[in-house]
Amino acid sequence: MPPKIDHINRHVSNVERHVEFYCGVLGYLLLDRGRKHDGSDYAILQGDGHELFISENASRPPGDSVRHIGYRVANIDETLRVLKERGFVGEEAGIIVKQYSRQLYVKDPDGLEIDLIQWTDKKGFYRDVAERFKNAVDPHANR
Numbered sequence: 001m002p003p004k005i006d007h008i009n010r011h012v013s014n015v016e017r018h019v020e021f022y023c024g025v026l027g028y029l030l031l032d033r034g035r036k037h038d039g040s041d042y043a044i045l046q047g048d049g050h051e052l053f054i055s056e057n058a059s060r061p062p063g064d065s066v067r068h069i070g071y072r073v074a075n076i077d078e079t080l081r082v083l084k085e086r087g088f089v090g091e092e093a094g095i096i097v098k099q100y101s102r103q104l105y106v107k108d109p110d111g112l113e114i115d116l117i118q119w120t121d122k123k124g125f126y127r128d129v130a131e132r133f134k135n136a137v138d139p140h141a142n143r
Helices: 015-024 076-085 122-135
Strands: 004-012 029-035 041-046 051-056 066-072 101-107 113-119
Touching: 004 015, 004 113, 015 029, 015 041, 015 051, 029 122, 076 101, 076 113
Parallel strands: 004 051, 066 113
Antiparallel strands: 004 066, 029 041, 041 051, 101 113
16 A cells, blocks of 8 residues: 655744634644744644644745655555665664654655654544643733
C-alpha cells in the first residue's frame, strides 16, 4: 500500500491569519494552539485525513514555507530497509521513537524534507493535543 499524506508542516508569517484562513474558509478544525520553546506561536489544524502544523517564522521568504511533508506508512522498518537498499539514505539512518509514533526524516532528491511516520497511538496523540488545547491560555484572549 502506498504511503498517504499524514501532515504538512509549514512556517508562516502570522499563525492567527492562517488559522482564520484554513479554519474559517477551508473548514479545518483547530486542534491545538500555543507557543513553542523558542517563543514562536504554533497551531495544529485538522483537514480531511491529514493535519497542517503551522509555526510562525517571519524570516522565511514568501513561497519558501514548507518545512516538510509527512507521509503515513504502514511499516517504518520496511520503509527504512527499502530506502537503504535503493541508496536514498545511508546505513547510519535510523528510526526516531516518539511517544505516539516511530518516525524517519529523509530528504527527497531535491532536498525537501519528508517525515515518514508510523503511528503507534494516533488516538493517544489526539487525546493529548485535545487536553493541552483545553488547558491552554489563549495569548490573544485579551485583545
